[in-house]
Amino acid sequence: MIQIKEWAFGFQKKLFVNLFFMVWSSIIFSQNEKIDSLSFVSEEQMREEIDLSIPVLQTPNVSSPRETLFNFIENMNKSFNLLMEAHEENVKISGLYINDEVKPKAYLAGRYFDIASYSLDLSAYPRSLRKNLGYTTAIMLKEVLDRIDLPELEEVPGAYSLDSILNSNTKVSSYTIPNTEITITQIEEGDQEGKYLFSTETVSRVKEFYDRTKHLPYKSSNSVSEGFYSFYASTPGKLMPPRWSIYLPDWSKKEVLSQTIWQWLVLIFDILLSFFLVYLLYKYLFLKNNENISLKRTLFLIVIFVITIILGDVIERINLTGHILITLKVILDAVFWFVFALLSFNLIIAVSGYVVSSKHVGRIGIESTYTRAIFMIIAILVASSIIIFGLSELGIASVSIITGVGIGGLAIALAARSTLENLIASFTIFADKPYQVGDRVKIKDYNGTIEAIGIRSTQIRLLTGPVVSVPNEKMASIEIENIQKRPYLRREFDIKIKYESSRDIVEKCVEIIKDVLSIPPGLEADEFHPNVAINRPDYTPKVYFNKINDDSFNIYVNYWHFPPEHWEFMSHSESINFQIINQLNEANIEFAFPTNTVHLKDGRTKKESGSVKIKD
Template identity: 35%
Template structure:
């Protein structure tokens, strides 16, 4: 924040003698100075040919092998900017070249201590301020600037321009290790240095680029025609709290338009989504419009900084706020997109909306969106200057608090994960668990809903379902029936044999039989009160109502044939024995349904 405060004083400290010709007052704010430098001025025929010609070395970078190389590259880059663009102004066709030269100039600065979110702006401002200082002070002869040979011979690690605090030092760590760059302290104090020398005249020497800051503050971007701004009345071009009046008006209008555009896109997207009958188009619309609304703050940042050319603290505050809105909107969009993408996948015909696969898709999408949101949070925090260790510690503390507060919910979520992976049941299957018998109606993140056979609905937490014994009736490949036909114990053997023949003939190639599961009929029980014939058969497929209809038809057929053959069924018996003491004992009789 110290750097922000110092840079915010830049546009308040322009030389008084330079202001009248530009319509700039002493209260001017700063911002985006280097890019202003690289992107100023209207159209000048004298420079048209130079501007039209492409840069033969667009990937050329600054030579930072020694203090002399760094300082020379720095001065030559600004000289090229002044030569190529001083008379052109900010035009779209030269935007790429200006940006390349901007990057080459800021490449000479050590910006490690500047937060990434404002590094671009602060670097350009510091570069322009340093260039203004170097143009106003007397530099030692170029031969006295340490070169690579002197650095190697004397093991030089830093060099300070005589009679100044402007220092170029070797970087000892990071991606620029071994390079000689203007130190972070020099970058931080660049505005202070400019404030001290702002009233000094420019030196009469090579590669001096006068009045670049002033032209930056007075010129709009390429989207706003320069003649329009110059045609405004003097009061509209007067500086007020660091900005021209027209800039304040354009800033307010841009912010209002950005907010209105975000709301319009969001509301319009929600309304248009209901017009489409197709679920796929509806979900695509609900994703596309929030994404478009999310990008509006970035467009506003570009327009305010590069076209309206708002500067100083105003730009830092507005840019910071809009980028913060963008990051929060991005997190919200990511969290919402997880649900939309899951719904989009589930809308496909091969996934059952209330099935386990749909639940798995929802779970994976939700986890993926949360992970993406966390990554954006960590990355965004770093860009705003918050150390990664602090972000991780905050996320850890917050995660622990959430885990303690919602441990039951988390248990159910993990239970749903286990159910999703193990798949003990699906929607529509009949299960028996914890005393409940019914059809699975829905599998949610928290619970499983079962429609009981009596019509009631039971909701069981997934944490309990994951550790319960579950009998899945819906997955049985067949329905097996085992019954005992009982006849009185005095039934003749001939009639018993006849009864076995009748039952076996009735089940021969019966309905729902598979070759691998032939029926079984045997004389099994011989009791004092009855004789039992064991009957076992399997019905395919496991359609319960079809099975009952077949069983009813079989029962009636057996009863008719037994009655025709005069084969009786055993009746329920009850034997009462009287003891000598008068107590009664009851012997249970046996019966079975056919």
């Protein structure tokens, strides 16, 4: 019993060590720049170090089905042979990664592989998936061709076949390998027009063809690359695996659901680790407090953006294949472009906040409103462009996206007509600037101070206390009395004295009022007098005996008060009123009271006096 426990403990320990090594190695492999064997050596160095050459811009001859088929096989064989030589040499050298001595061969193997992949029509797949699908599809297709009977070279239509020489109108549009469904088709439009490539249907069914033929033996008559797919799918790295891959335990290389066990373990671990890191960051940033929420949101998006890139790189380097690769790549690419759009949007909005907070722009004025609006429009356009580009990378046609956006925009415009009217009106307000934040205005029944100017409405703090929001569409179409912009406060009123008053009394009344409104003579330049506010060179007080009423003589008074401070004006007006009353009383000049004449039945008349009225 004790021996069984010790064996179980030892097995668990070994299992844990193996798993830890695989996972940690995959993370290091995805992060360490040294792993990328082909990124540190230039093509010139490669060609100098090995007696093999390949033109830099060489593409396969795909001018006919014959050239496409046999050039594909030839380049795949060259790639496989060089790759196996490099791998065997790398295994014999110490270290965990690809040794510099074998990098030239690994590089040339990759070049031949890229040339072979050029023979595949991957146009039906999103651009973001073509490279990864090109790897797996090319290797699977080669495995299929290695297991079936291929026609002789002369039996496959070539660019200069007898038919084409005899009849120039003869054109081979496609060729299917005998006894198979593998078809080479001439591309009729696009960048690849006129070239013969393995058709999109063939590419989409390569996995099916491989599953149907993988149990068959390799044909000895063919030039085969034996075990190429198994080598690619069971090892990390692109084509050339790092040296540490030889330490993976044999049980981890068994295939489950089209992927090896070590691939599933690394994938699950990386996904769980990514979600765990995102959760920890979210908890740390948003659940503790809500300060600097914009900065935290941007930081959160940056971390998700980086995690998405790293996770996508890991998925590529562990060589996932089939539907699991397509599904994960599509999801990650969608998340990548969406987060990229959100991050760009937040960064532009952050810049707008910085601009608005500067001393040159008021934080709640019309300038700040439109600064934010302009940056918001830019942010929306940039984010929308990124999303549209991202969707096109995922295989959704840009034309259909733009058409959908246009139709959706039209529907939104019709549904949000009032909002658009307010938006357009807000630009009119911005251009004309009839008022600004802080201005005292009178609009119909509203009298108050402009508190905020938004895209949709203007908020007015009424003198009675509450805030009223008036749509900008109305604000742009009604008369606005901007009290704040007046240069002065004007006062005019009438003083009525008795009808029985003599001319001397009327003249004296006028002089008294003028004297009350004037500045005392001999006033020093630095001395202050309240009447300075109503005596300006172009705005002197006006006092006239202007009317003879039915029951009184009318004295008209007019003056302008500077500056236009309401309560200072009211205080000064009160002082003027008291002075006029006092001095007229001292001069025994009596105010006229409104009178009404009433005719009685007996023929008598009766006069009734009213109260004194001073018009303000």
